[in-house]
Amino acid sequence: MRSALPPVTSARLRRIAEYFVAQEELLHEMQRQVEMETAPLAELLIRQQTTMSQTMANLEERLRPLNEYADAEEANLGALEQRMNGAGMDFVARSFSEYLAMQRERIAETRSHIDEQRAPFIRYDEDSRATVEVVLSRFDDDLGSLEQNLSEQRRVMLRMLDAMRSESFASAKELLLGREATMEEMARTGVTDPAEISQRLHTLRSEVATDGGNAHVQQVIAATDASDQRLGAAATSRSRTARALPAGVAPEAEAAPAAPESAGEASTA
Structure with a gap:
């Protein structure tokens, strides 16, 4: 296991x-x-x-x-x-x-x-x-530098928080959370077909507000698209493998190891 x-x-x-x-x-x-x-x-x-x-x-x-x-x-x-x-x-x-x-x-x-x-x-x-x-x-100069650095840190942190609270970041989070919710649902229902999983996940991108072509959201969508394409490519690879195998043999099946000869058969030989 x-x-x-x-x-x-x-x-x-x-x-x-x-x-x-x-x-x-x-x-x-x-x-x-x-x-x-x-x-x-x-x-x-x-x-x-x-x-x-x-x-x-x-x-x-x-x-x-x-x-x-x-x-x-x-x-x-x-x-x-x-x-x-x-x-x-x-x-x-x-x-x-x-x-x-x-x-x-x-x-x-x-x-x-x-x-x-x-x-x-x-x-x-x-x-x-x-x-x-x-x-x-x-230490006046050093304190001045520290106070300036503190002010700069505050400015950067507020800028980062503003970005985290923006609509584009919220859209990106919603996309990933929605994909995971869909993946959890398919896991509960036993779906293991890469093609079906890839297709269902890929359809979620249309629900995301791109915020007027926001660059960050587009990067996230591009990353999820690439992930879906790789998963879909795995389905194509499995299909080719299945066609190459003899009839009745599933791609996941492994060849059973050969049974050892019995002692009697060995002596007869």
Whole structure:
């Protein structure tokens, strides 16, 4: 008994699957290695932020007396203005308006000096992060190329998906699926005549929408036509073989092996 046929695969389907597997493995491995190499810089940024937060907290503690002084002066000045206005001392308020304005300017100047104490540290924090960016700027060109390649891959993949969803590709699939359905039906009914199989399969091509002479569909039809012709040629070959055999002998029949002579016949001879 003939052994079962091995599972059928498509080289192109396998190629598509292998591409996505290789792409996934490559991205996963490259991501792992890149993250490993850049992890110290990522950790450095976190350390810088923590250190600067501590430094700014220390500075605020040093500046606390000045902040409290400015807050107290501002509160006292506001209370003084409120009392003068509330007691009907508008003329006094007008007389001291220039003095009050000077006091406000002095408080604002104090707060400005306080902010100036913070400014160098804020700038240093920004410079520290910018320095990390300078270190990583070495890879700007490579990243640009990778991003461009990614964009190109996306464009090609979308183009391939659009082609797979096109009417012409659907027609080609329907043709092959229809041929297989017909072949399955003939297999169930026991048809083994190559000529009949070839003819019935060949008639399916008329049901395919050629999409205005689409080149790909025409290639598929040409391939199925060639397959049908080869199958039909096998029927012609069988017919010639049958005519060459003696009457009553089927082409599939094999000559029976000669029976060995018995021991008695051999001794008589």
